[in-house]
Amino acid sequence: MNSAIEINHLTKHFTGFSLEDLQLNLPCGSIMGFIGENGAGKTTTIKLILNQLKKDTGSIKIFGLDHITDEKRIKEDIGVVFDESYFHENLRPKQISKVMNQMFQNWDEKLFLDHLDRFQIPLNKTTKEFSRGMKMKLSIATALSHHPKLLILDEATSGLDPIVRNEILDLFLEFIQDESHSILLSSHITSDLEKVADYITFIHQGKLVLSESKDHLRYNYGMLLCGASDFSAIDKEDILGHRQSRFGHEILVKDKEAMKRKYKGLTIDQVSLEDIMLFYVKEGVHK
Numbered sequence: 421m422n423s424a425i426e427i428n429h430l431t432k433h434f435t436g437f438s439l440e441d442l443q444l445n446l447p448c449g450s451i452m453g454f455i456g457e458n459g460a461g462k463t464t465t466i467k468l469i470l471n472q473l474k475k476d477t478g479s480i481k482i483f484g485l486d487h488i489t490d491e492k493r494i495k496e497d498i499g500v501v502f503d504e505s506y507f508h509e510n511l512r513p514k515q516i517s518k519v520m521n522q523m524f525q526n527w528d529e530k531l532f533l534d535h536l537d538r539f540q541i542p543l544n545k546t547t548k549e550f551s552r553g554m555k556m557k558l559s560i561a562t563a564l565s566h567h568p569k570l571l572i573l574d575e576a577t578s579g580l581d582p583i584v585r586n587e588i589l590d591l592f593l594e595f596i597q598d599e600s601h602s603i604l605l606s607s608h609i610t611s612d613l614e615k616v617a618d619y620i621t622f623i624h625q626g627k628l629v630l631s632e633s634k635d636h637l638r639y640n641y642g643m644l645l646c647g648a649s650d651f652s653a654i655d656k657e658d659i660l661g662h663r664q665s666r667f668g669h670e671i672l673v674k675d676k677e678a679m680k681r682k683y684k685g686l687t688i689d690q691v692s693l694e695d696i697m698l699f700y701v702k703e704g705v706h707k
């Protein structure tokens with residue numbers, strides 16, 4: 421079994437929105453960043469994976485097993501974090517531990533308390549007395565404490581300060597040291613994904629734009645910078661996306677090295693995930 425999550429031809433229709441023919445493969449031992457604008461379909465995809473929403477067509481396999489017929493078995497091995505805390509607000513961490521112990525065979529209270537200690541989460545407060553960051557850390561500690569093999573996190577680091585986010589990213593990198601572990605991480609904070617993700621899947625208006633290794637994106641995509649006269653000499657087919665500013669033309673290109681050879685003398689910068697997203701979502705892509 422090499423895939424933690426394997427999605428083929430997944431489709432879900434709502435009135436006014438469709439997730440169409442999604443393909444995604446998260447290899448075991450890796451982190452996949454899941455990106456897309458607000459309303460692109462990330463949470464819908466995650467809920468479909470978790471069978472919290474019913475798919476229309478397509479297949480979803482987790483650890484090689486069907487996500488519906490083998491749901492009970494699979495759920496033991498998945499830790500899930502959504503951006504909202506789902507604990508009752510009058511519970512203290514040890515009471516949460518009792519609840520989780522009923523839910524998961526592999527619940528490990530010692531591990532849970534170790535995570536809380538590391539995150540400096542007070543044991544004597546109820547969750548309604550927690551800050552947003554504390555609630556998020558509590559959710560992540562909970563998700564990790566039944567020894568899951570797969571973590572699925574939907575905007576789990578949104579609204580957290582950079583120090584807390586870094587702590588959490590470090591924890592993800594530790595988790596992934598075990599090659600049987602994997603993470604699907606939806607986030608708008610593309611710089612976080614640049615730090616930790618091995619793969620990036622990008623959806624736009626319910627459709628897959630790309631699903632590639634981060635290194636492939638880093639080495640193949642580039643931003644060509646030029647003035648008006650050079651711009652007119654660039655072949656249309658090389659322009660993946662284009663933006664004009666008062667400083668000149670910025671052109672999103674694929675196959676950076678080939679472009680460097682073809683347009684000698686022009687600057688081609690490294691491109692960030694945020695740039696790629698902006699060009700697809702805001703500037704429009706030419707092909």
Ligand SMILES: Nc1ncnc2c1ncn2[C@@H]1O[C@H](COP(=O)(O)OP(=O)(O)OP(=O)(O)O)[C@@H](O)[C@H]1O
Pocket residue numbers: 434435436437456457458459460461462463464465
């Ligand atoms: N239960 C539902 N019934 C009808 N439409 C829904 C339902 N759930 C989601 N949608 C629609 O599906 C689309 C995608 O929503 P989704 O929450 O998956 O986006 P997202 O990529 O997670 O966005 P965000 O980054 O804002 O969280 C939206 O247009 C939303 O209104």
